[in-house]
Amino acid sequence: xxxxxxxxxxxxxxxxxxxxxxxxxxxxxxxxxxxxxxxxxxxxxxxxxxxxxxxxxxxxxxxxxxxxxxxxxxxxxxxxxxxxxxxxxxxxxxxxxxxxxxxxxxxxxxxxxxxxxxxxxxxxxxxxxxxxxxxxxxxxxxxxxxxxxxxxxxxxxxxxxxxxxxxxxxxxxxxxxxxxxxxxxxxxxxxxxxxxxxxxxxxxxxxxxxxxxxxxxxxxxxxxxxxxxxxxxxxxxxxxxxxxxxxxxxxxxxxxxxxxxxxxxxxxxx
Ligand code: GDP
Numbered sequence: 001x002x003x004x005x006x007x008x009x010x011x012x013x014x015x016x017x018x019x020x021x022x023x024x025x026x027x028x029x030x031x032x033x034x035x036x037x038x039x040x041x042x043x044x045x046x047x048x049x050x051x052x053x054x055x056x057x058x059x060x061x062x063x064x065x066x067x068x069x070x071x072x073x074x075x076x077x078x079x080x081x082x083x084x085x086x087x088x089x090x091x092x093x094x095x096x097x098x099x100x101x102x103x104x105x106x107x108x109x110x111x112x113x114x115x116x117x118x119x120x121x122x123x124x125x126x127x128x129x130x131x132x133x134x135x136x137x138x139x140x141x142x143x144x145x146x147x148x149x150x151x152x153x154x155x156x157x158x159x160x161x162x163x164x165x166x167x168x169x170x171x172x173x174x175x176x177x178x179x180x181x182x183x184x185x186x187x188x189x190x191x192x193x194x195x196x197x198x199x200x201x202x203x204x205x206x207x208x209x210x211x212x213x214x215x216x217x218x219x220x221x222x223x224x225x226x227x228x229x230x231x232x233x234x235x236x237x238x239x240x241x242x243x244x245x246x247x248x249x250x251x252x253x254x255x256x257x258x259x260x261x262x263x264x265x266x267x268x269x270x
Contacts, residue, residue, distance in 0.1 A: 019060065020115065020270050021087040025101055025144060026122035027137050031174045034252040035122060036090040038259060058089045086117075086270050098140070102147045118168045118269040119144065120262065125173035125181040125249060128190055138194035142202075145169070145195075145238060145245075146225050152241035153222055166242030170265050171235075173247060177254025184249040188235065196233040199225050 024032050040059045062085040091101040105116060121141055127133035152165040173187040182190065203224050221228050226237035235245040248261045 019085055019087045020117045021058070021089055022266050022269070023101070023105070023116050023119045024088055024090045024122060025119060025140070026172075027124070027133075027140055029127070030122040030124050030137075031252050032090045032122050035172075035174070035259065035262075036088050038252050039088060039263070058087045060085065060087055084267060084270050086266075089116075098143065102144070105147055105151070116167070118170065118266065119148070120170045120172055120266065122172045122174050123187070123191075124175050125183075125187050126175045126178040128173075128182050128187055129180070134190055134194050135198075138191050139198055141171070141191060142195045142198045142225055145243070146223075148243055149225060149238065149241050150222050152243060156241070162242040164242070166238070166244070168269050169238075169243060169245045170262060171245060171247040172262050173249040175251055175254075176249045177251040177256040181249075184247050187249070188247040192232070192234055195225065196231075199233055 024036060026032055036059055039061055062083060064081055064083050105119075121144060123137045123141075124133070128137060148167055148169070152167075155165040156162065171187065171191065173182070173184050175181050176183075226233045227240065230237065235247070238245055246265060248265060250257050250259050250262050252259060
């Protein structure tokens with residue numbers, strides 16, 4: 001019985017339910033716990049301690065879709081005011097635990113109702129002007145996008161329509177209430193520049209071999225993020241794999257644009 005109890009307490013909730021899931025990832029300190037708590041309990045919730053469990057922490061959220069001037073990208077998506085129910089899975093930001101996060105992505109895009117619909121990559125926009133923090137965040141993003149790209153490539157090769165191959169990603173630039181925070185456009189360009197460097201250093205062997213894109217096998221190209229052998233990485237290059245990336249600034253605490261735009265983005269992808 002204790003073993004069963006332990007299993008029930010630690011099991012990933014989403015494996016027990018059948019709700020569409022949004023995966024919340026990002027480096028430690030980005031504000032994942034704060035965002036998940038705010039979405040679960042509303043803006044007046046007291047901040048909670050960052051949970052230290054090594055399990056993904058799923059919370060079930062039932063909430064009305066906010067009204068917005070922008071149209072839903074999918075006509076089948078929920079409309080403003082409609083109540084939607086979904087799971088937000090807040091994942092540990094520690095490097096060693098990332099494999100678990102990426103394993104979770106294996107459930108993405110499958111045809112079941114409980115699949116992961118989208119990924120929110122939360123980062124601290126006030127920390128991204130620091131080279132170490134930028135490197136750390138960009139390395140996480142690079143690895144995340146590469147996992148998504150490999151899965152999409154496999155599907156494309158299997159002949160699936162592009163729209164069904166990739167998954168939408170929101171780069172949520174948090175802490176815009178701080179005056180040191182970079183605006184969304186700078187978050188995008190800084191992350192792209194750093195991912196370009198990471199990609200180049202990881203793939204040095206690949207390019208040094210001097211073979212062109214047409215000659216290298218698909219396996220080698222699977223190790224390269226974005227447009228093969230391109231000089232500069234841009235988020236738009238992921239479109240080739242059906243992966244759309246949006247960058248939107250916001251803040252969980254303090255004064256600023258808040259979480260409304262992120263929430264709209266998520267609601268429209270359920
Ligand atoms: P996690 O490691 O990604 O789960 O990050 P936490 O949710 O524990 O947040 C890390 C710290 O950032 C906490 O002290 C939060 O209160 C703080 N934080 C989260 N969001 C914001 C924000 O929008 N603005 C500011 N100024 N601080 C924030």
